[in-house]
Amino acid sequence: SKLDQVKGLSNDFYKMGALYDQLLFEFEKSVSNYNGFSIERARKRDDLQNKSLVISNALVNLRTSMKYKLIDQLTSFVNLDFVELSILNEEELINYASNMYDLYLICEARLKIQGLKQKDVDAFVSSLTLCALDYPMNKFHIELRKQASLLSMKAYADLNDFFISKLDVSMEAIGVNYPELLFEYNELKDIKPFDFNQVPDAEGSINDGEVHIIKHLAYDRDREFRMVVNGGNAIWGLSNKKDKIENCRPININDRVNILSRWIGDSGNYLMIQSVNASQPISYKVWITES
Numbered sequence: 001s002k003l004d005q006v007k008g009l010s011n012d013f014y015k016m017g018a019l020y021d022q023l024l025f026e027f028e029k030s031v032s033n034y035n036g037f038s039i040e041r042a043r044k045r046d047d048l049q050n051k052s053l054v055i056s057n058a059l060v061n062l063r064t065s066m067k068y069k070l071i072d073q074l075t076s077f078v079n080l081d082f083v084e085l086s087i088l089n090e091e092e093l094i095n096y097a098s099n100m101y102d103l104y105l106i107c108e109a110r111l112k113i114q115g116l117k118q119k120d121v122d123a124f125v126s127s128l129t130l131c132a133l134d135y136p137m138n139k140f141h142i143e144l145r146k147q148a149s150l151l152s153m154k155a156y157a158d159l160n161d162f163f164i165s166k167l168d169v170s171m172e173a174i175g176v177n178y179p180e181l182l183f184e185y186n187e188l189k190d191i192k193p194f195d196f197n198q199v200p201d202a203e204g205s206i207n208d209g210e211v212h213i214i215k216h217l218a219y220d221r222d223r224e225f226r227m228v229v230n231g232g233n234a235i236w237g238l239s240n241k242k243d244k245i246e247n248c249r250p251i252n253i254n255d256r257v258n259i260l261s262r263w264i265g266d267s268g269n270y271l272m273i274q275s276v277n278a279s280q281p282i283s284y285k286v287w288i289t290e291s
Contacts, residue, residue: 209278238268
């Protein structure tokens with residue numbers, strides 16, 4: 001081929017392939033370490049987020065009403081809404097809630113005067129305790145995801161640097177004599193983002209906490225799923241059972257999930273979804289790309 005006639009170019013593409021494989025390897029590790037995820041774990045997190053909102057709203061109301069003798073910690077307190085809390089990882093959420101509890105203790109007397117009920121404080125503390133007790137069991141996989149994510153970013157930087165400093169330069173030189181090859185090369189590099197406005201392969205609504213089957217399809221490790229949800233948080237994934245999602249994934253409001261079957265689990269002929277909060281109606285859309 002024309003490319004084979006250019007000295008060293010085959011080695012450049014071989015090097016590119018090796019860098020890409022390294023990126024894919026690290027990325028797959030970063031998205032595969034969700035072992036042990038379950039609806040129970042998701043609901044504990046969701047409950048902590050909801051209970052945290054009660055306390056944070058009370059702190060914000062207190063800060064707004066204070067005219068004098070301001071408290072430094074309260075002045076600098078950053079209030080997060082439900083969507084912002086959903087973005088936090090487990091460690092960050094627990095730290096946020098723990099710090100907020102410390103602030104509550106400083107402001108306890110004033111908060112009680114403002115109308116904060118002891119039962120709401122007790123419910124918040126209970127929810128925080130349950131999540132904190134769960135955290136050590138999940139920390140190992142969280143750390144694996146963190147490490148793999150850092151290595152993924154390094155692998156991406158290495159690949160991007162190789163394109164800019166080496167392959168792009170070589171292809172620009174080839175383009176002088178073979179402009180059609182340079183055009184095709186640039187077209188292949190220009191990856192278009194997926195259009196989430198196109199017609200989905202499946203969509204629906206959920207208004208309970210039960211497991212719902214989205215689609216029954218023979219497991220394919222290379223099948224690609226894209227999903228969005230509105231109205232609340234959910235877990236979804238693959239299973240061979242009709243009443244339980246065996247290989248679970250979390251998806252929160254405003255998430256745009258793009259994932260392969262093998263990153264979810266090594267089996268499962270049912271694509272399923274379950275709302276985290278049974279009283280929170282949600283809607284979902286799924287796009288499926290066959291391998």
